[in-house]
Amino acid sequence: MSTFIHYLVAFAIALAVLVVVHELGHFLVARWVGVKVLRFSVGFGQPLWRRRFGRDGTEWVIAAFPLGGYVKMVDEREGSVAVEDLPRSFNRRPVGQRIAIVAAGPVANLVLATLIYWGLFWHGTEEFRPLLAAPPAMSAAAAAGIEDGELVRKVDGAPVRSWQELRWMLLREAAESDSVELEVINGRQEIAIRHLSLSAVRESGWDGEAFDRLGLGLHRPSLPPVLAKVMRNSAAAAAGLLPGDEITAIDGLEIRTWADIVAAVRAAPGRALTVDLQRSGQSMRMTVTPAAVDERGREVGRIGVAAIDDARARADMTTVVSHPPLPALAKALRETWEKSAFTLRMIGKMIVGEVSWRNISGPVTIADYAGQSAQLGVGYYLKFLALISISLGVLNLLPIPILDGGHLLYYLIEIIKRGPVSERTMEVGQRVGLALLLMLMAFAFYNDINRLFSG
Template structure:
């Protein structure tokens, strides 16, 4: 599958799952409350697939414009309702039931995230240990004295086991603090405290990768430039390279690590390279032409060969994290809660100008991340799905008319004033909400275009 269609498929699957889950939350709550559901639609606009199913003859629809969906319920404000079905009309329900039905969509998104995290934590996931590579020159990490090969044990006093846990805690702390203490241990088992200045993340408006801004890099062990697996029908096989060959030089440039092999090959798409190898004590010379492939919009070279078995190095870098059923569920709930609060905090800081609006992502960027996470493996793809589900749940609960949170705001006002909000007020609110939503989408598409044209 080509890169474009792979990323498109990964994005479509994420979008489809999230829309179905969100709308199914509304649907189940409506059925529970006794409200008649007329249509369950994935997408907007003209139906391209329609079936009627259930005792109420509910229309199940896939529509032409896929960015979203809706559940249409029996409602006197949208059409004439037969007298015998008035009790099943949405607008006739007590306000508490209307609030339950509206809130059930975002709640379903949060429930999906909890379910995904629960399964991952229970099953166990293999992740990188928080072992640091060489810090970028003149970066906060370098200024803190963080060294190549040091492993982070605690962030702000809280224990971490994986690179992602370290990353997440740094992001949380950086939202409120200027300095964070990191407890690290080196290869000689010497423990030290490094004080990291994270104020630059906030000063930048949270643009870009926070860890990259701080100068963090993942540790890469030094692997010898020895070939392991050579793929069938690859450029490496065509050149005569074999498993066990040690690469001594490429175009007369001395090679002392596998990382250097990868770097030279990636930088040489469709360019013939002269390689000197050591095989069974004999020096051999051969030519190989890396195949040009697309990677996230850039053309790189590949020869179809991997490094020799580095299982020991991998074992030293990776850790499998798993929990029992109940601890896994508790951690899943905590993870969902923490990310929901952090998302809300970032939205608030965006409104006050502390976080750049350039951080808003549109469908192109989300599709890119979906494809990247899918290529990394099912664990990463599911985590991405959970994160986007949380973001969708939080976004829908914002008190903006046209979103679920806006409707909940109307119902709260109805409870306080002991009467429904006027049709005129709701109409004005809908116009404001639609305007805000269009502006948000415009920002998202603008940022997508900027990333496409000017990133990298």
């Protein structure tokens, strides 16, 4: 339950930040051009909290249904307007000002992402080096000849510095081609070329398990199978395991490294395991039942123990990536642009059938990723927030009625025909846009449920 609450809080914070930033974009530009704002709402439906602030008495609201928000402005099309407020009505503003107000929301999300990236690139973040683990037999990575401990230097000729960069570059390449060339340094300090097939993720979607389907894993140092810490109220504590215990076998299978413990426990959620160990020179046998934990839609076992913290091994596995202020800003702008363009390309490929619709994620998957990134640390959570902010900004700019992009399309038509779009056209457009949005949400929820039950 505590994990669920942790994930829920992480998701709620991310959602609140993204919605507030988006609506603040609309609000600030509306105020700047002189439009009167009646209400600023985070969420829809019944207000749970409301207050009035500012010279116009704008009503600030937190509503019951949290997936979104809105800014309500004085507008003659939506109700009667006091005579003194007519000059400040949205519908009476020049089309250029209306475009600025509507575009400000998505732009604010893109600006937020850029600022987050700028701060991270400037401050520097500790990230895993792109070290590859030994791939499973019959996987694409095994077919490419990848060996345990190989360090990836380049992806199709482009330098790569971290595990996160490697994931992003492979994701980008998978949208365009069926294979990729990896330049690596193997354990013998030789430079080698690996040709990795990406077909395993081209059709089935690049979700949280994509690296597993390719056979790619992060190399981890060989730690001894000794318990450094046993969590309170955990399955290990309930079984009587103590710090310092050395695990020698699980269910009769010899344990040589910490990775062997992790593999055996993860594969047995809710199933009793016989654990042989050494404690102060004495052999002992205990029974431990791993707790069943949901991990990205798949059930795995955990017993609540931690390995010895090998500082030297950690230093070998990680690197600090940082940049001076101006190069960091340039990199942040490039990062936001590339991810925005990639999002648009993926949408286009889904429409024409080149990429699976299973790539669409709904609130359940997003909440899962929010919780996971928050557990990894502030830097990971901020990167997640930036990525979702980009997605929100780009999606809102799509020319679909009911979204900001749909309104921008109306204003473009108004400029071309030198007159506003008819109310009938807007009404039909709203219905079509709502239908498309509901269909998109249905796909997202279906994918969420499918991931939960099929893994």
